[in-house]
Amino acid sequence: MRRPHPRLLAPAAVLLLATACGTEHTATGGGAGATVPAPRATVTDPPVDGVRITSVTIPAASPTPSATPGSVHADRLPGDSGISAAYQVGNDGDEAMTYTVLFAFTTDTGAVMDTTEVTVPAVAPGRSTTGTVDLGTLAPGASPVTRVKVEKVSKVPAAEAPARTGACPASGVRLWADDGDAAMGLRVVGLHLENCGKRDYTLDGYPELSLLDDDREPVDGIRILHGGAAIATGTGFDGPPTPLVLKPGETALSGLIWRNTTLAGTAVNVPYVRVLAKPGAAPVMVTPDLDLGTTGKLGVGAWKRAES
The missing domain is CATH 2.60.40 (Immunoglobulin-like)
Structure with a gap:
């Protein structure tokens, strides 16, 4: 959707x-x-x-x-x-x-x-x-x-463009965001990572996120919370982080979870998100268009092995 x-x-x-x-x-x-x-x-x-x-x-x-x-x-x-x-x-x-x-x-x-x-x-x-x-x-x-x-x-x-297809980036991994799902004000966008290189790729934890505005400048005042349950249960991103070793060709999945509730205050929209798959990884900038309303928070799921 x-x-x-x-x-x-x-x-x-x-x-x-x-x-x-x-x-x-x-x-x-x-x-x-x-x-x-x-x-x-x-x-x-x-x-x-x-x-x-x-x-x-x-x-x-x-x-x-x-x-x-x-x-x-x-x-x-x-x-x-x-x-x-x-x-x-x-x-x-x-x-x-x-x-x-x-x-x-x-x-x-x-x-x-x-x-x-x-x-x-x-x-x-x-x-x-x-x-x-x-x-x-x-x-x-x-x-x-x-x-x-x-x-x-x-x-x-x-240099930070997401790559779903084409030549494998120098980092050895592709990272991109999907179109997401929305229901009753709850938003879930998947972050996909594929090991397209020739070596194993290890993950253990959560993607690192930087929220950016229209001019790709930092957006302040938003709490980034670990785990989908920090926003809503049943999103599929509630589990704790576990070590992963991705063989060439294998994939992993994380997710961005938020609500677009708007109450008192000014609604916040975040068009761009810079993602590091793990500390020190090459940055990738995705465009999930986060309509965070006035909630002031965004959930991110731990990396998990993608189902084949």
Whole structure:
């Protein structure tokens, strides 16, 4: 289950695709019922936290007979929608950053028909990179998509980016956070560790956590408590720490546990968490979007062997 509390780092850049999906016109030399394909629309909207959409494309729809002579009725193409957006990611900072961008494809009224998440690794300082995001296939009965927006941008130092796949990091382990579960105000996000190296990897205790704000600066005033039971029982992270030896290819699991209760005071949101698997380990920065409310505390489970 995806977490129900996405964080917007900046106002979303909403792009109306009027030139790309407007009224169909009868062609002047293509025969009865022919249509003029919609062109790619250039976009000049400002970037959202370094990410901007440069153009959008919505293909011409297939014509069908119309009750009005000399006109056509546009139906959505079957299968793949063909809708796409070209984007650019620019890094104006002083270190290489890895970006995770959530693109939303919406209707005129803002209803989200689909989202696509793209990770852009290691954008060097002062440099930019480009790519294309595709809508893919719309669900049956979905309303026409006419807008694209940058829904959310997260960026972490490239040297600390989580790695679920790809080349094994120099540390010999991969560490990442999952999408988590939420029920009745209780949040649980799993921290996964895989020994992708060639040597055994030992664990004995709890991950070390540093809580960071939007600017990746420390967040004060939050107690980090050992064990899921410090927040709620039955989360699966109540057990005490036990020594683990992970052979190459084996995995371990920890968890972040919190409630989003909001009472008196100011609610606290923590977008970034720097994780050390054990003292002296290479840091990894994950983005669990902790909506801690006014509780002032976060639970962390001891490392345990992951079930195969």
